[in-house]
Amino acid sequence: MRSKVVLGRLLRNKQARYGCIALILLVALAYIGPFIGAYEWTDKDFRAFLSAPSADHWWGTTSIGQDMYAVTLRGMQKSIIIGLLVALISTALAAVVGAFAGYFGGRIDRLLMWGVDLLLVLPSFLIIAIISPRLKGGSWLWFVVLLAAFAWMITSRVVRSMTLSLREREYVLAAVYMGIPRWKIIFRHILPNLSSLLIIDATLNVSGAVIGEAALSFFGFGIQPPDVSLGTLIAEGSRNATGYPWLFAFPAGLLVVLVLSINLIGDGLRDALDPGSNS
Amino acid sequence: MGRYLLRRFATNAILVMIAASLAYMLAATTMNPRGAYEGRQPPVAEAVVDATLDEYNLNDKTPVFQRYVTWASGVVTGDFGRTWNGGSVNEEMGRRIGVSLRLLFIGTVVGFVLGVGLGAYSAVRQYRFSDRLIGVGSFVIMAIPVFVLATLLAIATYSLNRGLGFTLIEYTGEYNPKLSGWDQFFNRLNHLILPTISLSLGSIAFYSRIQRNMMLDVLNQDFVRTAMAKGLRRRTALFKHALRTALIPAATYFAFAFGTMLTGATFTEKIFAWHGMGAWLVDSINQNDVNAVAAVSLFASLCVLVASFLSDLLVAALDPRVRVN
Numbered sequence: 001m002r003s004k005v006v007l008g009r010l011l012r013n014k015q016a017r018y019g020c021i022a023l024i025l026l027v028a029l030a031y032i033g034p035f036i037g038a039y040e041w042t043d044k045d046f047r048a049f050l051s052a053p054s055a056d057h058w059w060g061t062t063s064i065g066q067d068m069y070a071v072t073l074r075g076m077q078k079s080i081i082i083g084l085l086v087a088l089i090s091t092a093l094a095a096v097v098g099a100f101a102g103y104f105g106g107r108i109d110r111l112l113m114w115g116v117d118l119l120l121v122l123p124s125f126l127i128i129a130i131i132s133p134r135l136k137g138g139s140w141l142w143f144v145v146l147l148a149a150f151a152w153m154i155t156s157r158v159v160r161s162m163t164l165s166l167r168e169r170e171y172v173l174a175a176v177y178m179g180i181p182r183w184k185i186i187f188r189h190i191l192p193n194l195s196s197l198l199i200i201d202a203t204l205n206v207s208g209a210v211i212g213e214a215a216l217s218f219f220g221f222g223i224q225p226p227d228v229s230l231g232t233l234i235a236e237g238s239r240n241a242t243g244y245p246w247l248f249a250f251p252a253g254l255l256v257v258l259v260l261s262i263n264l265i266g267d268g269l270r271d272a273l274d275p276g277s278n279s
Numbered sequence: 280m281g282r283y284l285l286r287r288f289a290t291n292a293i294l295v296m297i298a299a300s301l302a303y304m305l306a307a308t309t310m311n312p313r314g315a316y317e318g319r320q321p322p323v324a325e326a327v328v329d330a331t332l333d334e335y336n337l338n339d340k341t342p343v344f345q346r347y348v349t350w351a352s353g354v355v356t357g358d359f360g361r362t363w364n365g366g367s368v369n370e371e372m373g374r375r376i377g378v379s380l381r382l383l384f385i386g387t388v389v390g391f392v393l394g395v396g397l398g399a400y401s402a403v404r405q406y407r408f409s410d411r412l413i414g415v416g417s418f419v420i421m422a423i424p425v426f427v428l429a430t431l432l433a434i435a436t437y438s439l440n441r442g443l444g445f446t447l448i449e450y451t452g453e454y455n456p457k458l459s460g461w462d463q464f465f466n467r468l469n470h471l472i473l474p475t476i477s478l479s480l481g482s483i484a485f486y487s488r489i490q491r492n493m494m495l496d497v498l499n500q501d502f503v504r505t506a507m508a509k510g511l512r513r514r515t516a517l518f519k520h521a522l523r524t525a526l527i528p529a530a531t532y533f534a535f536a537f538g539t540m541l542t543g544a545t546f547t548e549k550i551f552a553w554h555g556m557g558a559w560l561v562d563s564i565n566q567n568d569v570n571a572v573a574a575v576s577l578f579a580s581l582c583v584l585v586a587s588f589l590s591d592l593l594v595a596a597l598d599p600r601v602r603v604n
Contacts, residue, residue: 120535121291121298121580125542129564130302130572134309154535211424215546218426219561238430238550242437252427260422 009272016268022261030076039067041074053246060246072250075228079210082144086209089148091155091202098159099186103167116153124150125215132221143222147212155201159194166190196273203266207259214255230255287591295580302576307346310567312337312363335361337569360570368574378453379555383544385475390482395529397483398490399522402498417484425543429477429550436473448472451552474547481543482536486529493525523597530594534587541579
């Protein structure tokens with residue numbers, strides 16, 4: 001029932017509606033688009049190096065003759081998957097750490113929050129960049145794990161402070177007196193009551209992760225060739241963006257539109273789920 | 280109050296020490312400086328490589344902990360060790376630290392002041408055209424990553440300069456070594472324009488969003504109405520009472536936003552060919568330069584420490600409740 005109300009509110013919000021439409025179109029482009037194009041992303045056209053967009057190669061070709069349309073869509077698929085996975089993992093991690101710290105309090109709380117402080121002292125970009133040489137040749141899923149492992153700290157603090165007030169509520173106390181184990185109370189009573197915050201956070205984490213992935217791949221610390229993501233394509237394109245603008249414009253433009261539409265949905269979700277808030 | 284700040288400072292200092300040690304350990308275990316010597320033609324004897332690496336404290340045959348102790352005892356006395364090919368990390372850092380600090384300082388100040396200003400202005404003009412414009416603008420800018428923004432700025436300047444036929448705005452490097460005196464000074468300022476824009480636009484957008492929301496909250500509160508009712512002019516009431524209260528959350532976000540700023544500086548330095556600490560991080564990771572990476576990490580965590588200390592000071596200056604407790 002509540003989900004219906006929230007969905008209604010979300011769709012009445014003009015910005016969120018545009019965001020949803022844009023996101024659906026982008027996902028459709030990424031996953032259906034490759035079937036429409038004439039070339040595979042692995043194909044190399046040896047008669048067309050660095051050719052401008054034309055009827056044959058819609059978005060032009062790269063310096064080794066790859067079809068820019070096919071490669072960009074392939075990169076976008078990877079970016080979307082990475083964004084979704086990282087957001088799911090990091091929000092789950094933030095929820096669990098924050099709720100445990102807030103609910104148990106005392107020594108566990110201090111230990112966990114101290115760990116959060118420690119991770120906030122070093123920018124996550126720096127840590128992942130240092131670890132990345134180890135990942136060369138490994139699966140890209142490791143990269144997802146790394147991105148998620150350093151993206152949950154701030155949310156976990158918010159979750160913790162909200163848990164502190166939730167644990168004094170009557171229904172939580174009732175559960176305690178019924179003898180339900182404390183970890184079960186966290187998953188059954190505390191986290192479901194934080195769901196609005198977590199849904200909003202997960203949505204905004206998707207765009208954060210897409211940017212984070214692209215940022216690391218920009219320096220070669222992320223997705224490794226021959227695989228591509230929007231980040232590697234932008235890095236490639238930005239090297240001679242003045243001479244061959246199509247190498248830069250398509251991946252960069254899609255990245256910005258993707259992030260923008262996710263942010264629009266996230267903001268709309270915040271208004272729909274949490275009308276009182278104003279941040 | 281002083282004791283509170285002192286305690287915060289002490290805990291943060293311990294955090295920095297641990298963070299830097301962890302970064303060293305990570306770098307020392309994941310990077311392989313030996314690779315640079317192994318593939319050479321003619322081949323270098325293993326004993327020679329070992330001796331060289333030992334001299335630089337980079338030998339992967341020495342246990343990590345032992346290398347760490349050597350490194351840490353050096354750092355305590357102010358010696359950051361050697362780069363992978365024997366250069367002094369201290370010298371290189373001395374050259375680069377000023378470059379980065381200048382960029383970070385100007386970027387932070389411009390970002391904070393303009394962001395807070397725009398946010399407060401847009402709250403006062405709620406739902407007018409200028410408010411809408413600032414809102415949409417900051418929303419779009421927050422969706423553009425620094426490296427795309429910097430590249431776009433570089434392209435735009437390149438085309439502008441070509442259209443004009445002379446270099447109006449510089450887009451690569453930090454200064455022109457051929458100039459001297461005042462020319463040199465103005466040239467440096469010119470080189471600063473693009474990196475400052477690229478670095479601060481994101482934080483302007485970030486702060487303006489926070490500040491707008493906080494200011495809107497405060498504007499409807501009784502104390503602002505009281506201030507105007509007792510005869511203060513609207514401007515004074517807004518600046519002295521509303522803005523001051525609404526600044527507190529932005530000041531607490533300051534420490535957090537600084538970490539983002541450091542990452543942004545890495546991209547800005549790399550794209551505009553500045554030889555600062557951020558660019559050094561990328562280069563030294565690619566060269567498996569353990570001690571340089573550790574030095575940059577220490578620098579980054581120190582910067583975050585200073586930023587969070589400043590943020591504490593700022594909050595204490597703005598919020599009397601913090602000073603009393």
